[in-house]
Amino acid sequence: MDPQNTDVIQGTLDMLILKTLSLESLHGFGIARRIEQVSRGVFKVNPGSLLTAFQRLERAGLLDSEWRQTENARRAKFYTLTRAGRKQLEVETADWTRRVSAVTRLLKAEG
């Protein structure tokens, strides 16, 4: 397996899903593919974790879902961000940025 290809960082999967869905509604495979592509293959999404995360986010009211036809005529479950989901994404993004800059500062200081 490609050594560059790692699992999504613990705890960031929800944020990545929300971010991906903030652009357009997608089905599960689409989201996984989008995350892999945008991260240039750094992150690989585990389907079990992904589909479970959908259940969780949907129950939390951050996502809505509906069954629709895909462009290649398959029936798929499409997820859409709700208003609450959009708000949650903002919160998580801000939080993430804050943490990342803190970690970066720490690493630089040590270096």
Place this chain on the structure above:
Amino acid sequence: MSLWRQLVRGLTALTNRAASDRAIDDEVRHYYEETVAAHLARGLSQDEAKRAARIEMGNPTVVAEQVRDYGWENLVATSLSDLRYSARVLRRTPVFAMVVILVVSLGSGAVATVFSALNALVLRPIAGIRDADRLLTLSPIRSDGLILQQGSFADYSFLRSRSQTVSDLAAWGKVSLTIAGAGEGTIVWGNMVSGNYFDALHVRPHLGRFFSFDEDRTPLAQPVIVVSHAFWSSRLGGDPGVVGRAILVNGHPFTLIGIAPRHFRGIYTGIRADAWVPLMMQPLLRPRADLATSSWLWMFGRLKDRVPIESAQAEFPSLVTTHARESGEAQGPAGFRSMRVFHFTGLPGGEGVMVVRFLGVLLAAAALVLLIAGVNVAAMLTARSIGRARELAMRAALGAGRIRLARQVLTEILLLFLCGAVGGWMLALLATNALEHVSLPANLPILIELSPDARVLIFSICSALAVGVVFGLVPAVRAARLDITAQLRDGAGDSRWRPSLVNRMLIVGQLSLSLVLLVSAGLFTRSLVRGQQIDPGFQMAGVVTTSFETESWGYNQTRAQAFYAALRSRIQSIPGVIDVSYVSRLPLTGGSTTEEIQIDGATIGVHIAAVDAGYFSTLRMPIVQGRAFLRLDDERSERVAIVNESLARRLASDRNAIGRTFRFLGKPTTIVGIVGDAKYATLGESTPLFAYFPIAQKWQPTQSLLVRTNGDAEWIGPAIEHVVLALDPAVPRPHVASMKEATAIVLLPQRVAALVTGVLGAVGLALAAVGLYGMMAYSVQRRSREMGIRFALGAQRSTVVGMVVREGLTLAVLAIVIGVSLAAAAAQAIQGFLFNVSPLDSATFATMSLVFLSIASVASYLPARRAAVSDPIAALRAE
């Protein structure tokens, strides 16, 4: 919002499992197909693409499984399946299940029964009263700290006009009423109440109305009455038309204005009231001048809106001080110095604490039985878990998780305890029904509905489940830590099985707990016996008694005096009657009357009774010095008193008390005799200062008749009834009882405690003995091979019996050591309820340990004998 979604989605998934599973499967399949399609697009062949997709995402079934595991509803679903499985397992072993349920029912039933009493007396809201949490009761405190409970009308009026924290301050006193509705007169207990009594309680009438403003202001102006729903339906035929009509109350016409709501019987649980009349009617119904100043009114009130009870608790003591200052008396008019404010409960302020403590002791005893039952069941379960090890090992081998196995075993146990709790509740129904029919000393207006309600059911289920969790954990953990391979390899079971340490501990535990119960029961019984042996200072045997409430018959003093005199002379002429007398308050019925006497400038508080001539000879009380009362001591002659030895010593330690004079109710009174000390209110009291006055000089309309006969007194009751009804056919039929019966209430707590702990002790011991027997029997059965070898090698039967019995007795002796120390600690807690018995009474401890040891011997000997008669050849061949 999201909680709502959680709930709705969870419930949808739970109720339509198939649809939600299908949706997940579809989603996973779509993901798989897209992955395959992506690989196909990269140029792989169909087979290669499928393989790559599987490698990438793993087994789709496992993924679907993983997604399905999310959500709380899965916990419910697995619990339900555990429950179904448990029910199936238990149905396979019905005898075992029935025995366990029965054992738990016994323990749970004990707890539920005692809790029912606690519930009925303390916890259950009083029927008909609303917003009871804003109500409070006022209790005057005497200077020596005694809670008096009642105050005078003057106190009440003052507090009612001055209080800023309470919106409706109400007062009530007891009154006995004879109501002539349809048919013969009925004597009922009534309450004489202030006009705001019902308003303060927020009680609404079932029919008609309650008292109005002017009925509360003008003495004697408005003869109106409210009756209870029960009285209305039983005595007035439940006819709505009677409201507004006149009925005769103590011979006076009253207008019936309202019917109280169903079940409302006044504010104190267990003390029943059937009628309510305004306080303003007091001069007519209790015509005595001293009721303005004497303390006979209970007081309660409703807090104003947004006023905390602390404000009232601060206000009333200071109001009492103000009142005392304004009325120019140091201690307040009725001799009380302060006032306590209690939250309103169904029990009078001071007594509530005692009742709760007493029931707490009984509840603890019942909890011990439940604990014994729990230990007993735990022992049975561990014994069975050995037999079930193979089944559990098989399930573990097939892939059941260890947590899941433990949970399943626990579910099974909790199911048993749940059934047991329901069984216990049903036992409590039977037990409380029986208790309600226990006859109490007659003439007491007591009505206690013990029947267990939903609260009792919830309590018994919770307590049983708590015990179930505690004792179910051991077998559950065992199930999780099972050694699978060992179990599956030699499934035949261990022929060298001996009770494990856990088993022994459980047996010793229940044996020692049952000993604690036995010792407590022994202490209470001994205390009851001692109480019955206490010399009250007079002889009850051969004396019968009955009480008359002439006020409630509408008699004035002249007519009542004529009645009492005529009754006395007619009874005296009955052959076999030795002595006849009257007393204002029967001794040993729990209450007392206190007054003050002044002598040499000092004021002394004394307990008093007004008695008729012949009182001391009727009760065989010794006149130590001077003389007894005579018929000549009437209102025209010099005021006289007879004092008990304690008061005589107090008044004249160095001189003769006879002939000394004190002031009583403003009149000089001369001591003419000294009588031996006795018990007055209760058997446990320390002898109070006591003074007797001739009933002719201190008139009391309510009197108890005392008649001493020679020998058997069976025949005298009907004779007295006959004489009374011959004198006035309109008065209620008197209830004649022996003095022993009439004073039985004085030992009621000891009687109840001895009975309850006795029954609980017997149940506990039976459970523990069965537990010991069961373990020994099981052990002997598992060791039949070892026994066979011993016999084959020439062991004597007596040796083998001795070996088994010794094993059982070792446990019993260990249990005695533990149980005796626990019982010693428990005895300290019940000390306050014991009479003349040390909590460490060695005789009780020794007797109960002996009883215990003999039962334990029997429980070990029976299995031992079975081992001894078994056939060695058969035992060896069976292996």
